[in-house]
Amino acid sequence: xxxxxxxxxxxxxxxxxxxxxxxxxxxxxxxxxxxxxxxxxxxxxxxxxxxxxxxxxxxxxxxxxxxxxxxxxxxxxxxxxxxxxxxxxxxxxxxxxxxxxxxxxxxxxxxxxxxxxxxxxxxxxxxxxxxxxxxxxxxxxxxxxxxxxxxxxxxxxxxxxxxxxxxxxxxxxxxxxxxxxxxxxxxxxxxxxxxxxxxxxxxxxxxxxxxxxxxxxxxxxxxxxxxxxxxxxxxxxxxxxxxxxxxxxxxxxxxxxxxxxxxxxxxxxxxxxxxxxxxxxxxxxxxxxxxxxxxx
Amino acid sequence: xxxxxxxxxxxxxxxxxxxxxxxxxxxxxxxxxxxxxxxxxxxxxxxxxxxxxxxxxxxxxxxxxxxxxxxxxxxxxxxxxxxxxxxxxxxxxxxxxxxxxxxxxxxxxxxxxxxxxxxxxxxxxxxxxxxxxxxxxxxxxxxxxxxxxxxxxxxxxxxxxxxxxxxxxxxxxxxxxxxxxxxxxxxxxxxxxxxxxxxxxxxxxxxxxxxxxxxxxxxxxxxxxxxxxxxxxxxxxxxxxxxxxxxxxxxxxxxxxxxxxxxxxxxxxxxxxxxxxxxxxxxxxxxxxxxxxxxxxxxxxxxxxxxxxxxxxxxxxxxxxxxxxxxxxxxxxxxxxxxxxxxxxxxxxxxxxxxxxxxxxxxxxxxxxxxxxxxxxxxxxxxxxxxxxxxxxxxxxxxxxxxxxxxxxxxxxxxxxxxxxxxxxxxxxxxxxxxxxxxxxxxxxxxxxxxxxxxxxxxxxxxxxxxxxxxxxxxxxxxxxxxxxxxxxx
Numbered sequence: 001x002x003x004x005x006x007x008x009x010x011x012x013x014x015x016x017x018x019x020x021x022x023x024x025x026x027x028x029x030x031x032x033x034x035x036x037x038x039x040x041x042x043x044x045x046x047x048x049x050x051x052x053x054x055x056x057x058x059x060x061x062x063x064x065x066x067x068x069x070x071x072x073x074x075x076x077x078x079x080x081x082x083x084x085x086x087x088x089x090x091x092x093x094x095x096x097x098x099x100x101x102x103x104x105x106x107x108x109x110x111x112x113x114x115x116x117x118x119x120x121x122x123x124x125x126x127x128x129x130x131x132x133x134x135x136x137x138x139x140x141x142x143x144x145x146x147x148x149x150x151x152x153x154x155x156x157x158x159x160x161x162x163x164x165x166x167x168x169x170x171x172x173x174x175x176x177x178x179x180x181x182x183x184x185x186x187x188x189x190x191x192x193x194x195x196x197x198x199x200x201x202x203x204x205x206x207x208x209x210x211x212x213x214x215x216x217x218x219x220x221x222x223x224x225x226x227x228x229x230x231x232x233x234x235x236x237x238x239x240x241x242x243x244x245x246x247x248x249x250x251x252x253x254x255x256x257x258x259x260x261x262x263x264x265x266x267x268x269x270x271x272x273x274x275x276x277x278x279x280x281x282x283x284x285x286x287x288x289x290x291x292x293x294x295x296x
Numbered sequence: 297x298x299x300x301x302x303x304x305x306x307x308x309x310x311x312x313x314x315x316x317x318x319x320x321x322x323x324x325x326x327x328x329x330x331x332x333x334x335x336x337x338x339x340x341x342x343x344x345x346x347x348x349x350x351x352x353x354x355x356x357x358x359x360x361x362x363x364x365x366x367x368x369x370x371x372x373x374x375x376x377x378x379x380x381x382x383x384x385x386x387x388x389x390x391x392x393x394x395x396x397x398x399x400x401x402x403x404x405x406x407x408x409x410x411x412x413x414x415x416x417x418x419x420x421x422x423x424x425x426x427x428x429x430x431x432x433x434x435x436x437x438x439x440x441x442x443x444x445x446x447x448x449x450x451x452x453x454x455x456x457x458x459x460x461x462x463x464x465x466x467x468x469x470x471x472x473x474x475x476x477x478x479x480x481x482x483x484x485x486x487x488x489x490x491x492x493x494x495x496x497x498x499x500x501x502x503x504x505x506x507x508x509x510x511x512x513x514x515x516x517x518x519x520x521x522x523x524x525x526x527x528x529x530x531x532x533x534x535x536x537x538x539x540x541x542x543x544x545x546x547x548x549x550x551x552x553x554x555x556x557x558x559x560x561x562x563x564x565x566x567x568x569x570x571x572x573x574x575x576x577x578x579x580x581x582x583x584x585x586x587x588x589x590x591x592x593x594x595x596x597x598x599x600x601x602x603x604x605x606x607x608x609x610x611x612x613x614x615x616x617x618x619x620x621x622x623x624x625x626x627x628x629x630x631x632x633x634x635x636x637x638x639x640x641x642x643x644x645x646x647x648x649x650x651x652x653x654x655x656x657x658x659x660x661x662x663x664x665x666x667x668x669x670x671x672x673x674x675x676x677x678x679x680x681x682x683x684x685x686x687x688x689x690x691x692x693x694x695x696x697x698x699x700x701x702x703x704x705x706x707x708x709x710x711x712x713x714x715x716x717x718x719x720x721x722x723x724x725x726x727x728x729x730x731x732x733x734x735x736x737x738x739x740x741x742x743x744x745x746x747x748x749x750x751x752x753x754x755x756x757x758x759x760x761x762x763x764x765x766x767x768x769x770x771x772x773x774x775x776x777x778x779x780x781x782x783x784x785x786x
Contacts, residue, residue: 050394052401056570059398060563067559074552084535084542085327087527087659090430135485142480145490146473160586177586187492187585220586225470225608225626226491227463228586243463244609245691245701258702260608262615262625290470291615291624292479 024076028069035065146292149219150183151268151283157193157217158184165278167213170195175232177220180280188288190220191268192229193278194250196237204253210269215278218254218265219288222246226290229265239265262291324547329530333424337417338554342561343410344516350403351505357393359385360455360501362494371578379582382497383457386577402569407449409565411600414442422644422674424661426529428654432645434522439641441515446600448508451500453598456575460595462583465500466491467608471630476623492585529661538659596689603681606688607633610708637681668727675723676716683712 038061045054091097108114157165157178165178175194183189198214210216218239222229227243232250238257239248246259254265266288269281287295311317328334361381367374369384370391389396418438421427427435454465469491472483488495527541536542544550568574581587597605607629616623640647648670649655664671686693687708694701745757 046394052397053570055395055398056401056566056568059570060567062563063559063566064563067556067563070552070556070559074549074556077549077552082330082542083327083545084540087539087541090526090657138486139484139488139495142484142490145484146480179586188490190586225467225630227466230587242691243467244605245705246613247702256613259705260611260613260625260629262613290473290626291622292473292483293476293621293623294480295622295624296617296620 024072028072031065031069031072035062035069038062038065146289146295147287149189149283149288150180150186151189151280152180153280153282154273155183155280156181156273157191157270157278157280165193167215167272167276167278169278170215172197172214173234177228177230178217178278188221190228191217192220192232192239193217193270194232194237194239196250200237201251202253207253207267207269209271210267210281212270212272215270215272216250217268217270217278217280218248218250219268219284220265221289222261223256223263223265223288223290224259224261324545326524326546327527327541327543328546328550329528329541329543330550331531333420334528335557336413336420338557339561340410340413340417341516341520342558343406343413343565344512345558346406346562346565347403347410348509348513350399350406351509353399354389354396354403355505357385357389357396358382358455358501360498362457362497374578374581377582380457380497382455383577383582386456386458390578398566398569400569401572401574402565403452404574405568405572406565407452408574408599409561411445411449411598414445415600418442418641419674419678423664423671424529424531425658425667425670426661427645428648428658429645430526430657431522431529434519434526435645436642437515437519437522439638441512441519442641443638444508444511444515448504448512449598449600451504451508453575454500455497455504456577457497457583458577459580459583459587460597461577462492462585463595464597464601465496466585467605467626467630471626474624474627475631476621476627479627492583527659529659531661531663536660538657541659596692599685602688603684604630604634604688606684606686606690606708609690610684610687610705610712612709665727665730668724668731671727672720672724676720679715679719680712683708683715687712 038058042055042058042062045051045058108117158181159165159169159176159178162184164181165176170176170193172195175192178191178193180186180189194216196214196216200214201211201216203211218229220228220230222241222243224241224244224246227241229239229241229246229248231240231242232238233240237250239250239254240246241248241259241261244260246261247257248254248261248265249257253267256262256264266284266286268284271279271281273279307317307320311320359381363381364378365381365384367377367379367384367387369375369387371387374387386400389400391397393399421435421438450464450468454461454468465487469483469487472486473479475482484490486499487493488499528543530536530541530543533542544553596602608626611625611629613625614628615625662670664674687705690704690708691701694704697704746754747757749755
């Protein structure tokens with residue numbers, strides 16, 4: 001490849017490109033005139049109110065014209081071919097190296113001062129340590145924030161528009177997203193409510209009365225990395241997280257049946273109050289969302 | 297009467313005040329080797345320039361705040377929707393600021409190409425052994441540039457606060473949370489409390505437009521200064537040795553070519569920014585922690601974090617529970633994997649030196665075939681991350697090929713171990729055979745050349761004749777070019 005371009009260059013040089021038909025100078029001029037026209041056109045497009053496709057195309061032509069002209073220009077300049085030079089050495093002369101080393105060490109030349117030198121390190125270390133504390137202001141202590149949600153005993157479930165969920169809201173096979181009433185923006189409290197046929201659920205020990213009339217509610221926050229578990233496959237009774245494909249078995253306590261999730265979705269104990277509204281019996285009995293060191 | 301040209305007067309004026317002529321003379325005469333693969337790093341540098349220019353423009357219009365606003369604007373599909381001020385301002389940039397959409401899309405395309413150029417440049421340096429002594433410092437700076445750039449890309453992508461980016465931030469938060477012992481504090485301090493919250497956009501903004509760009513600019517400056525001091529490496533060739541350098545003078549031929557490359561890179565990014573839609577945030581809607589489902593199915597992060605998303609997807613559902621504590625699943629693909637990745641990258645020049653016992657300085661580059669084991673390890677590593685990257689689209693693949701996502705994921709769980717091994721052995725034997733046969737992989741077979749002898753017979757020409765240095769012929773034209781006087785001594 002190198003040889004062929006060199007040959008081309010050689011043919012171009014005397015009158016600027018007899019071999020290719022058009023002199024390099026004329027090609028450069030055409031490119032630069034096109035770039036000028038495109039730039040003026042770009043200004044016109046702005047003045048006329050702007051149009052993204054035209055702006056991008058004209059800017060591209062303008063810049064590309066200048067770029068290609070520069071490269072043609074550079075080719076014409078390469079009359080001398082490549083040149084070879086000496087690298088020289090990186091490391092300095094011994095004399096210089098020693099002079100620098102000695103100069104640096106002068107600071108500890110005084111014998112009596114060596115013993116105090118360590119205290120600079122101590123003071124500096126203490127300063128660095130104290131400077132860590134402002135970082136503490138960047139956020140609250142985790143406290144119990146990760147362990148609890150906004151669900152309280154008796155809290156009604158409301159859907160995303162704030163309408164309370166009643167026992168007849170869902171058909172068997174339906175599902176919706178719900179929040180605690182009066183805490184509709186509590187992102188950690190979102191649940192997915194599924195209705196299956198009564199008796200289909202295989203409740204875990206202690207959860208026998210958590211799913212009245214086939215209603216069952218799980219935290220909607222994936223225990224993997226926290227995406228909303230928003231897909232429900234009715235035929236297999238599985239909840240699916242769209243981000244990383246963790247799959248949860250609704251009938252078996254939302255046990256993870258596939259994917260990277262390691263834990264079941266926490267289940268919200270449900271009941272139906274006297275007026276027929278779905279309510280929570282209590283908060284979740286475990287932390288919702290992705291795992292962390294002090295989760296258990 | 298002819299006047300002194302303005303350039304000369306300007307130079308004289310400067311030189312009398314700064315004494316620039318000695319340095320300028322040496323600088324203009326500096327030799328840079330010509331090889332297409334040495335341009336890749338320049339493409340990255342020019343993308344960074346475009347990122348700064350378009351990014352500064354975008355900061356004039358972007359509102360880094362999570363205050364809730366109700367959208368009233370030309371995009372009717374979101375009319376009346378409650379959203380963050382940040383998301384609303386990115387809609388304004390896209391629809392109301394004249395030239396705003398092109399700037400935004402150029403910024404995004406430049407970021408994607410910047411990251412690609414960084415990775416390809418890294419591969420070039422790796423496979424040619426350019427990281428060897430004396431260039432270990434620049435390797436370390438280069439890996440740091442990669443890390444800071446990936447982080448800055450992630451923060452920039454997150455600022456827009458659309459449904460996709462908010463989901464990405466949520467994943468980042470969960471990875472921070474999963475770190476043993478300190479994870480809860482780290483996540484709360486970095487993100488400003490439990491996710492979602494109103495703090496992180498302002499924080500990411502400062503990181504994205506100030507702290508990390510300043511770090512990248514500083515590292516890039518150091519990278520170039522060291523390159524300038526050490527001079528560029530070169531491939532072997534006639535007359536080339538460890539102690540010389542063959543190429544073009546910085547001025548004018550190399551500079552004109554390089555500035556031309558800058559314009560062409562910018563032209564391509566401008567054309568993409570205008571003609572190729574990227575990250576249409578208005579289609580995703582504002583971030584809503586309960587609502588990600590519709591958009592996040594079949595959505596992938598920007599390509600340079602795709603390998604991490606793929607790792608999250610194919611990691612089996614394992615976690616460690618010890619002494620009442622949990623080491624959660626995302627810790628392994630989200631924190632351990634990048635830790636090992638960048639740790640090994642940083643350590644590579646020193647690891648290789650340990651194994652090869654090669655402590656010499658190298659200015660002549662290896663071809664990949666010259667170091668079969670290094671090339672094989674590189675190919676294995678690339679195949680590993682390619683599998684992770686493809687696994688990041690397992691839901692897309694599942695729907696395209698009409699198979700269960702489970703099957704695709706299980707396939708990747710096998711390939712991630714098998715393919716790197718295959719890549720290693722195939723590459724190693726390919727390198728060895730190339731080194732033995734001396735045939736260029738893309739050059740094909742050349743046949744044999746003959747030459748007529750003085751006596752009228754024919755003789756075969758040694759096919760490797762060109763490989764031998766022709767000291768007498770080439771060096772003579774090198775140092776003493778008839779077109780310019782010799783440079784001043786150092």
